[in-house]
Amino acid sequence: MSTRHSLLLGLVLLALLALIPADLTNLGIPYPGLKRYGTYILTLWLVTAIAAMGVNLIVGYAGQETLAQAAFLGIGAYLTAIAGKHGVPFGLCFIGSGIVAFIVGIALGFPALRVQKHYLAFVTLAFSVLAWLVFRNEAEITGGVMGVRDIARPIVFGFKLRNAVHFYWFVLAIAAVLTFALWWILQSPWGRAFTALRENPLRAESLGVDVRLYTLLAFALGSAYGGMAGSLYAPLVEFIDPSPFALGPSLLFMLMVVVGGSGTFFGPFVGAGVAVLLPEWLRAWENYYLMIYAVAVMVLMALFPGGLVGLVAFFTRKRSRL
């Protein structure tokens, strides 16, 4: 697909997404929009997808493993919640979250990537648990296990985003910018280098690609996406405590990206959609839904390690051949 077509497709998707929750009955279209809960879930999906895009950059493009994306989300969320309480405007909090996560990513990745392939996974594992312990135990700053309550929704150009749909549009706009930025990176020579170092780091290195530096950049950028997603998560939920930023949720981020299709552009969106909407779909099975999910993931891995996007691509290819 040419660049222009990609951009056009992106804009159409964006417009459709913007319309999903909106009540169009006033415009004469018999479409009532979503309930508040539906809008909330849709917003949560976007926030999750932003973090998952970061994981995809690290896992799917740079071929590393990160077990700390939820911790980066936590960094962004706490920074935004706490700084926000002290009157720092949301814009600063949001950019600050990204920058802090980026710097922490560099600090973690630099020593880990000196060594061998899986050491980044080990270091992020340790970091993930350590960050969670700090969130829990430094109650003076983070509110400890009782969390931080009543986090305000941002005010943009004097416009309050209390309304669920308005906040959704705000998050959608940010998600669109971040998606475009990632797309741009992946289209640039950087993206080519990322793909190369995932497919064959040895050959890439011999062609002058500084594998260590590019891996580090991918990790730090991916982590920054986590931080920025966290910065949106805090005002969305209006309450944060340490539990969504523990090791378990970090593992689920990896799971979600691989299930969606790691190394594909839309994989994180699909994976995040499954993770956020799955409990809704399988509500009828209540107690069994996690078991169903687990078995489905294992079967998917065995048959289609390319994830859901890979699965769809497989079938569309098949059909077009017939």
Added chain:
Amino acid sequence: MTDLLQLLIAGLATGAIYALAAIGFTLLWQTSQTINFAQGEFVMLPAFFALIAMNWFHIPLPIALVLAVLASMLLLGAVFRYAVVGPLLGRGVLPLVISTLALSVLMKESVKEFVSAQAESFPTLVPDLVIHFAGLSVSIAQLGMLVISLAAIGLLQWFLGGTRTGRQMQATAQNPTVARILGVPVERMILYTFLINAALAAIASILISPIYLAKFSNGETLGLIAFVAAIVGGFNQVRGAIAGGLLVGVLDNLAAAYVSTAYRQAIPLILLVLIILFRPQGLLGRKEERAV
């Protein structure tokens, strides 16, 4: 001083359990590049096999324990090898990580849903007597845990170093390609490591459950600690995993007593980061070449 000794004994006893789990971790990693994220659940589950045998089928304890070990070797060894790992071999580490992660969820949820959502007491073979001497109080059960797990480790070491099959397994672990050229039945050796891993996990489960109770969520912490122990000791050496397990067990107790109970989990992890910075091959691990 007595406090310190008391802490050391308690730490070594739990450390021995971590070592059992960590050994399995390194064995699987070496022979099949499997990072088993369900390792903690592998230690959680066998106790429930025994409980099911006892409570549902009224089988006496010793037989139930043997059955639990056998069931683990079948399900967590052979079935795991062929149904979960088999289809994913040679596709890199990531699909296996994801699949074992899903497996851990499945195991936890199944036990919670079909057996028990609460902690269950678990009978012990060794009487839960406490001996006091010189201000120390040590329970026989705890000593038994230490002795049995060290015996299991000793037996494994003897098997790996002293028997033909054991040496073949080591060859497979170090370099499957070369081992295959040398005529080692690599496939069978890989299966053996899975069976040994399952057996060690079952032993750990039976030893730890009388003291820590059997619960579906027990694997979460255990798996993490076994993972940390394996890395600290050296991911490519069995004796590294043993040292790592014991060290992390002791360190956890000392940290809780002398540093901070709130940050006790942090100490082994900080050790982990330091190891990666200064001795990436682990305490007892082999140094690996910059790969070609």
Added chain:
Amino acid sequence: MLRRTLALAGLAAAGLWSGAAAAQDIVLPGVLELSGAGAVSGTMFRNGAAMAVEEINAKGGILGHKIKFEVVDTASDPGKARAAIQRALDEKPIAILGPVFSGSVSATEKLTADAEVPQIMGGEAAPLTLQGSKYLFRTSFGQQSSMPKIANYLRDGIKAKSVAVVFVNNDFGKGGRDSIVKELAARNIKVVADVSTESGQADFAADVIKVKGANADAVFVYLNEEESARFLREAKKQGLNKPLIGETTLLGQKVIELAGDAANGVKGHVGLTIDAPIPAVQEWAKKYEAKFHSKSDHNGIKGYIAPYMIKVAAEKVGKLDPKAIAAALHGMTITPAQEPGILIEATWDGAGDIDRISFLGEVKDGKQVITQTLPKLKP
């Protein structure tokens, strides 16, 4: 393309669109911990509530309307709990039951207050009812009610001058720890050890050594049931011979079952228990066990009385109006004579805190024995 199709399919399947048909039934959603760390408590709360709803419906419902009770899982995560409450509120409910975890309640109480829908919850942390919500109601003692009783007992019953506190570092344990430390300070009792433990912790050797080293007159143990059991076993092993004092979770049947004779001699305050010396409660416990093939703890009772609270309040105001029901519940006293489902007479004050009798008990020969019945705070 794909992602949009998937999202749309998902949203449609989950019934998230506006304008879903309103049912004739009364909507009473539960937002509870069915998975994650709080699964055991949440499931019991659900079972208890489901039992009550079934009974009420069998007798004709509330004001002639049947109750539709549907539970949404919070996965023990406050963020998900918030989403679940949002979803429940979209259904125009008469009230919401849950959550049980204080953190999840804290994350959601503003939503129910904004929507003016009563929230009957299981959380026990002190600050929950201090936020000024007019729509939050407890089903058990808040820690600000139970901790003074324990502090009094430590001062008058044990005559302790110093206390070691062992707590689990979660919303429940930390809240209790903060309350008891405050109460002890007010009574000039020194806290000589303050030991934080993890939920799910297996090895208590180091914690017991710390407590022993503190050499306090008494030890206050505020852990969940299974960790209580592990702690008691380790304490017995190391010969910790100080009085071990706790709350409902230390003296529960589950603890006794798991800790064996290590639980003997443990004393404490019991807010709500299926072992209460009240025939109605014990009968209820038998009924629960017959229905769900497992024993309930206090969470089952908490869940059970919640629908009855709504029923009595709705019948009092004579209409199915959430706002009026909440207003009626403030200052209301419900007696078993008036509604047998309430089990024990209870009163709710203006903040939504519950008041009823409670007990002092201890474990003797593997059984919980109630030694004293404490009257209501404001009889």
Added chain:
Amino acid sequence: MTAILQVRDIQKSFGGVQAVRGVSFDVHEGEILGVIGPNGSGKSTLFNCILGQLLPTGGSVSVDGRNVTGLRPSELNRLGVSRTFQLLQVFPRLSVRENLILAGQEHRGSRLGRLFGARDAGLGPEADRMLDFFRLTALAHEQAGSLSYGQQKLLDAAMAFMAGSRLVLLDEPAGGVNPTMLGGLRERLAAINREARATFVVIEHNMEFVMALCTRLIVLAEGQIIAEGTPDEVRRNPAVI
């Protein structure tokens, strides 16, 4: 003629095994040096030591008189040294043209400039020239993984020249290539040597290919040089057989 590459007394041992035992040689501008020897004679280990994939146990490597022992492959590459591998090493999910652009992009401009600059990092025309030179133009937009083995080998070799490297080390360029392709490959390599004054070191088993391509040969056995000279001299050397 000056020596581009000087290899002095390189040694490498794995545990107790000495794979390379003190190898020294020079490579001069414009020549094609062949390294031959039986399997296990240490050829690939020697290559890996020269190119930084392995750290030699002893000895030194210099490029243009500068000591580069122990530099990482990417650093060496930016000094104008590139290589191919014994096993096929292209990026199967990138297109043929993308493979070539990748091979050159790290030598162009700054890293930040590459993020915001042109998608092809200004290498489009050069890539097209290279495609043309290696007769791959028709396949430019195919995924590299879908090419035939011989075509991939050509691409593999072409990538080594994209960076404008002056010294290229080819590890078995003819391995597995069918005889029809082989002539083309040899002819292209000879042409690029002639036209661009590129200098090669070639490891090869196919004696016919080596004899026809190389200007000088060294023979390795058990980690040591046992013979050296022009193809004809080596052919006549009794030690080689």
